[in-house]
Amino acid sequence: MTKLIYNRRRFLGTAAATGAVLASPAYLRHASAQSGGEVNIWTYNNFVPDSFKSQFEADTGIKVNVRLVDDQGKQFNLLAAEQPNPTVDIMTVAGHRFLQFIEGGLLAPLDTGRLTNWGNINPVYSESDWSTINGEKWGAPILAGMEVLAYNTEVVGAEEALSWNTLFSDKYKGKNAYIIQDMMSIVMLMKGYDGNMVEYLNDPEKAAAIVEEAKNFLIEKKPLVRKYYDGGAEFQQMMVNQDIVLGHAWNGPAAALINDGFPLAMAIPNEGSYGFVYTYNIANNAPNADNAYTFIDAILSSPEIGAAMTKASGFISTYKDVAPHLSEIEQKSTSFPEEQLANMKFFRAEANELKYGLVDPAVEAIKAA
Amino acid sequence: MKREISASNDAPRVQSGVPDRTFWGRLTGWAPYTAMMRLVTASPKRQFAILAALPIVWVLTQHLGPMLQMLRVSLTDAYPVAPGVEQHFTFDNYLRFFGDSIFWMPFFRTLTFAAAFTFCTLVLAYPVAYFLARHVSRRNQMLFLLILLIPFWVGEIVRTYAIMILLGNTGALNLALKWLGLIDQPIPFMYTGFSMGVGIVYLTALYMLLPLYSALEKLPKSMNEAAADLGAGPWTRFWRISLPMTLEGIASGCTLVFLISTGFYATPVLLGGPSTTVFAETIAGFFHVAGDQWPTGAAFAVLMFVAALLITAAFQKLMSALRRGESR
């Protein structure tokens, strides 16, 4: 993971220089002459900033239709049900999930040569190991998320939060919560295994044994947990209601609480954690593919747009040079100390079939136990 | 006995004798109309066929169609079919349920919960419906009923979060108890069977109230009065008159609530605890996580459906046996 740090430092410098040139709206004028029409987007609330949307529509004459979604699985189901003639041009899929979409023939490869602003993306994300599949790029990274340990600073000490074991300690019995699926990967990591299971692609028996171990651990710790939750809003509500004082969370929902002044902090514990990246993807057979490229290129044009997405969602921007556009508290809630970031790995999709084939039944077993 | 009484109560009367100058009179006297009606009612068989045509077509195309599609999906090994993949017929999805005991627990838990919630709802809603139908003047009944219905416009999710605000550690209930000096430490109401029950009964009450109300509302007052004159106490009257005569409404209310309870997803997920996983969650899991499991999800849904159907059928049988017993 030294690669991550190296890239961050190097590109933070160059970003400032290129930023001004790339933010120029010249391409927009070009695009408006060329088309008009519309572009259909499935995305999460606030992932397309309103001000950007109206600006884009005014500049290009392309009407932006946003369909709000709340979950990856539903996008997959919806898109699958619409085959072979989808109504959608752009979807929002997390990087480690799009293998499933690709194998289903639902996504078109992204021709980054058509995106003049591709270089505005921090290469930590755009050139990361998960982002290239079958020799092609499949999505433009927009926001990054992480699995973190979030805690109420009035109750839990910063030192304690540096280990996932705190989550399973008797001290916080009935005051913690986590998403089981995500926790399975983290428990594997805690036990010193590869939570992405890529290492065990050729050793399914070992993979099964590891999942079994993680499953038994979580079943053993079940009496300690207050709630297995699913969505960020649930986590926030449990924190506000003080039903829990610490828990595993995605950084986005946790950051939103911090920005609102709640005494919350988050850490990437020493055992490590996983990150994921939301990307804009173009659907296979997209009805307005040209407009989709115009849209993605436009949304990548300026760090201000990236900052607006971060402000609204709490997730980390994948754009270079976003920091100057964020307030102090927003910067704080979307950054981590270097030594913690060094423990972070990205989720990967190569072994997803093996992994989820084992993890999904394990999750059912934990819930049923 | 019951029939005569209600017949004398509020039967709309049909005009007769002299030529009828009302709209209906003119309509029935209008030649094309009478010709049409004669055609339609020529034989009981034809009359029945015309009555049955729309329901049969509707039910087959609209109710059965989507379900057959689901049944078909549950018997395949791949759905949605990716290009280049061949779809095969298989029973594996069903065998998977019977082959793995981890699915049984949520399955039976769901049926037990649904039955328990149905019972709780019945016990809670009956007095409310009774009060509405018997003790509120006819003029105000609709208003009182509406008072109860209005909150249900809020939507399941928002309502569920409101219950979190009520029952959480810093929720209204704990704050109130603390203010009253009854507790020092907050009581963890949330994420237990209790919080789930509070949320679900909230959702089901309406489904129980309406059929109970409409059954109780037509219960003749005179009967209760007659029984009271004969010296029957309130409990006797309730057991011997109100309850037997509203079995029909109880049956349809319970059927509704039971069916709906087995399908609840959002409320149990949001308000339940780690040990209250319901089967709808298991099924939804196949559609949410990691995909490619639609056929299994569909098969499990079919199993849940069959189980719920068998239970309701048995319940309906029981209720109609009870009714027959009463009317004898």
Place this chain on the structure above:
Amino acid sequence: MNDRVELYRGNRILLSCLYWAFVVYVFVPLILMVMMGFKDSKFIGFPIKSWTLDWYVEVFRDAEVMFAFGYSMLIAILSTLISVVVGTWIAVLLEGRRFHGRAVMFGLTVLPALVPGIISAIAFRIYARWVGIEPGMGAIVWSHAVHNVPFVALVVMARLSTLPKSQIEAARDLGADPLVAFIRITLPYLAPAILGASIFCLLLSFDDFVRSFFLGGYEPTLPVLIFAKLRSGMSPEINAIASIALVLTAIIGVWAERFTRRLNKDN
């Protein structure tokens, strides 16, 4: 005799206490919800440090929310009309008649009510494509209508089973044909059940998320919009939206009640 009156009154007081207790149970979460709409924070919950009207201002400025509200209303009304006609028709066919396949017909009638939301939504979606219904308002109305038919049928059947046969027979003896007898005797008798079932269908449709999500186009219904907003947290804005919906529907409800009351008086 006096004892009996006493007993009756005691009964009545007990029952009215139960009723009002139930009202409290139903309304407390709502009061909390409305309260939270005025909280000056991005999250709902206690303690409330300061109050604000900003969330309401935002909602009224947000054309999307207003549109979604009207859109959901329209869908609810249209789907209810269809469900009531079809559901009543089916109830009339099923109640009090013996014919081959009645049990099958009954089973098929209640089928849509039995299917868990997500499954029914996907089944509808696949079927809609097979039949050629485009996603959008028509598809949502269709799915809501199909889903609500069983509830109408069950409620109407319960009421119909108590219709004294003698009344219909009397009408027939007086020369009314089956259609006129139905419209003049049966339908008025069924009116309370139909009205109850309609309110019920309106609620189900207005509240539905899964079917609306899978069958909808690019215009969100209110629950779909709320779900999407929920991803960035349960903010007081959502409570403000729900409170406005609550007040508007309450007004419509009271107006409808007044209206039917006047209608009854005129008759």
